[in-house]
Amino acid sequence: DVKVTQSSRYLVKRTGEKVFLECVQDMDHENMFWYRQDPGLGLRLIYFSYDVKMKEKGDIPEGYSVSREKKERFSLILESASTNQTSMYLCASSLADESEQYFGPGTRLTVT
Amino acid sequence: EDQVTQSPEALRLQEGESSSLNCSYTVSGLRGLFWYRQDPGKGPEFLFTLYSAGEEKEKERLKATLTKKESFLHITAPKPEDSATYLCAVLRWSDYKLSFGAGTTVTVRA
Incomplete structure (x- = not known):
């Protein structure tokens, strides 16, 4: 079974802090x-990556950046957290472009 | 502009309905x-x-169908454990990105 793990289930940060959310998948998937x-508002795409060190903006990239140094790991970075970034963050991976995406359990981030 | 609309927003069912x-x-x-x-x-x-109009897929009490403009998820004789939010999403040929609908929250009462 595909397993996508996220570093934290719950996170509380203060406004202005730099926040790192990490995601790891164990199935050698190309896309994250x-x-x-x-x-x-449903699910909205922030960033995606189709290869190591490659990244593409999604629909709402403002205020976020990403890093993919290894195939299995994809990190989301909030450079300076703001209260409007309080949300549930979900990581996903897929084998190929047309394949289904497998999701992690999510990180509920609260910025105070 | 691409749009994905799910209805209803919420659905309350009796077990078996x-x-x-x-x-x-x-x-x-x-x-x-x-x-x-x-x-x-x-x-x-x-x-x-x-992937194409006319296609159907089944899994336990769930059956999904697709036409050129919409998809249906049929729940047959639901049980309380089928209570969840069901999301649909479309993938375009032009890019890798999924566009999600807002979801339908299903509650099945025993």
Whole structure:
């Protein structure tokens, strides 16, 4: 079974802090994704990566950056956390472009 | 602009009461349509992929169908453990990105 793990289930940070969210997948998938999920807005794509050291902006990249130094690991970085970044963050991976995405359990981030 | 609309937003069913969820989409060049199940506080769990109109997929009490403009997720004789939010998402030929609908929250009462 595909396993996608995220570094924290719950995280509380202060405004202005730098925040790192890490995601690891164990199935040698090419593609990895970061989403945020908010009530009424559904899942929105922040960034994705289709290869090591490659990244593409999603629909809402502002205020975020990403890093993929190894195939199995994809990190989301909030350079200076703000209260409007309080959300559920979900990481996903897929084998190929047209394949289903497998999601991690999510990190609920609260910025105070 | 591509859109994915799910209806209804919420559905309350009695155990055994079959029903359908709708996912209508407008997208330029559909590569695939995906259905996911999401339990509270967890990540979405993959259910089905449909690639072409007329295609059907089944898994236990769930059956997904696809036309050129919409997809249906039929729940036959649901049980309380089928309670969840069901998400659909479309993948375009033009890029790698999934566009998700807002979901339908299904509650099945015993």
